[in-house]
Amino acid sequence: MNCKTVQSKLSAHTDGELSRSEAARVEAHLEGCTECADAYGRLRDLSDRLRALPGMEVPPGFAADVRRAAEENRRAAPGRTLRLFGRRVDALRPVLARAAAGLLAVAGLALGLALGRSAARPGEMPGESVRQQADYAVELEYLSASPPGSVTETYLAFLGEANGG
Amino acid sequence: MLSDEQLMSRAAEGDMDAFERIVERHQQRALNIAFRFLGRDDRAEDVAQEAFLKILDNAPNYRPSAKFTTYLYTVVWRLCIDRYRRREPDVLDAHPDRPSDAEGPVETALEAEERARVRRALDGLPARQRMAVVLKYFEELSYREIARVMDCTENAVDSLLSRARRALRDALQEAE
Numbered sequence: 001m002n003c004k005t006v007q008s009k010l011s012a013h014t015d016g017e018l019s020r021s022e023a024a025r026v027e028a029h030l031e032g033c034t035e036c037a038d039a040y041g042r043l044r045d046l047s048d049r050l051r052a053l054p055g056m057e058v059p060p061g062f063a064a065d066v067r068r069a070a071e072e073n074r075r076a077a078p079g080r081t082l083r084l085f086g087r088r089v090d091a092l093r094p095v096l097a098r099a100a101a102g103l104l105a106v107a108g109l110a111l112g113l114a115l116g117r118s119a120a121r122p123g124e125m126p127g128e129s130v131r132q133q134a135d136y137a138v139e140l141e142y143l144s145a146s147p148p149g150s151v152t153e154t155y156l157a158f159l160g161e162a163n164g165g
Numbered sequence: 166m167l168s169d170e171q172l173m174s175r176a177a178e179g180d181m182d183a184f185e186r187i188v189e190r191h192q193q194r195a196l197n198i199a200f201r202f203l204g205r206d207d208r209a210e211d212v213a214q215e216a217f218l219k220i221l222d223n224a225p226n227y228r229p230s231a232k233f234t235t236y237l238y239t240v241v242w243r244l245c246i247d248r249y250r251r252r253e254p255d256v257l258d259a260h261p262d263r264p265s266d267a268e269g270p271v272e273t274a275l276e277a278e279e280r281a282r283v284r285r286a287l288d289g290l291p292a293r294q295r296m297a298v299v300l301k302y303f304e305e306l307s308y309r310e311i312a313r314v315m316d317c318t319e320n321a322v323d324s325l326l327s328r329a330r331r332a333l334r335d336a337l338q339e340a341e
Contacts, residue, residue, distance in 0.1 A: 011323065011326060011327050011330065012308075012323060015301060015308070015326065016307075017307065017308050017323075042334070043330065046330060046333060046334060046337075047302060049279070049283055049337070050283060050287075050298065050302045050303075050333070051302055051303070052279070052280070052283070053201065053280060053283050053284065053287070053303075054280070055193075055196070055197040055200060055201065055303070056196045056197055056200035056206050056209055058192050058193055058196060059210060062188070062192050062196075062210070062213075062214075063185050063188040063189040063192055064185070065214070066185075066188045066192075066214050066217045066218065067181055067184060067185045067188065069214060069218060070181065070184065070217075070218055070221050071181060073218065130230060130231045130235050130236055130239050130313055130314070131239055131313075131314075131316040133223070133226070133227065133228065133230070133236060133239075134236060134239035134240045134242075134243055135243060137219045137220055137222065137223035137226075137227075137240055138219055138240060138243045138244060138247075
């Protein structure tokens with residue numbers, strides 16, 4: 001390996017990303033080349049300085065506080081109540097929820113069939129990456145913690161069944 | 166011992182003990198990432214708490230297509246970048262020297278100065294480079310795992326880290 005090749009691999013080598021054989025070749029070069037060894041040394045020095053930066057101690061009771069916040073959120077907003085024609089959906093639940101769910105089911109089926117054509121592994125929503133799930137979690141507001149019997153809950157349950165969930 | 170996926174499944178059904186267990190298991194990780202990215206423990210605490218609440222809200226939709234930690238990192242990263250984009254002044258400025266609880270009772274002036282210098286250099290990085298550094302140097306993720314969290318290629322991770330290292334070296338040399 002020449003110096004140019006080795007220096008291009010030094011970052012990856014510092015990060016432990018090279019294969020065993022490649023790492024061995026880089027190490028062999030470093031043993032005989034002061035310039036590359038110095039460059040590698042500077043990278044290691046930087047790594048050491050970064051790693052010396054302390055983390056954060058867990059505040060006492062953090063997990064309990066998070067749990068309490070979650071429980072308070074659920075008590076404060078047990079479901080995101082839809083308003084239709086100015087009235088709360090749960091007040092009209094027996095009739096309106098089923099009618100609306102039926103209409104949404106038809107629309108949802110059409111959409112689900114269109115989306116579901118892309119290949120998906122069992123248990124995974126079509127085309128969904130970790131980032132998509134995380135984006136969804138971060139943006140999820142309106143549809144969380146739906147009350148039983150709500151339009152939202154019915155629609156989400158339908159979606160879950162359509163996707164094999 | 167229940168796996169993260171089993172705990173998430175229980176949390177999705179309303180088991181708050183399972184949820185709290187998830188938080189206890191991963192709180193240090195979430196706090197550290199947020200703290201190292203944002204540079205302030207109060208903001209890190211807010212982000213970490215918000216991340217767990219979001220994860221709980223999404224629990225019914227959670228599909229373990231990757232390790233739970235990858236999912237957690239991704240949620241924390243997304244929330245950190247939201248904070249960064251809001252341009253809260255302390256994220257960008259050289260933040261005040263606040264002794265970290267992680268330090269022992271005695272810290273020399275030189276150590277404190279070095280810590281502040283490195284912190285300022287890290288704060289000077291663009292968001293994506295900064296997060297790549299946090300995930301690599303502090304969480305010790307592979308390029309592949311970082312690529313998954315940050316939704317980019319491994320080559321992009323390599324490039325982010327190379328640029329970050331150059332910028333950090335320049336910033337540290339300038340400060341010395």
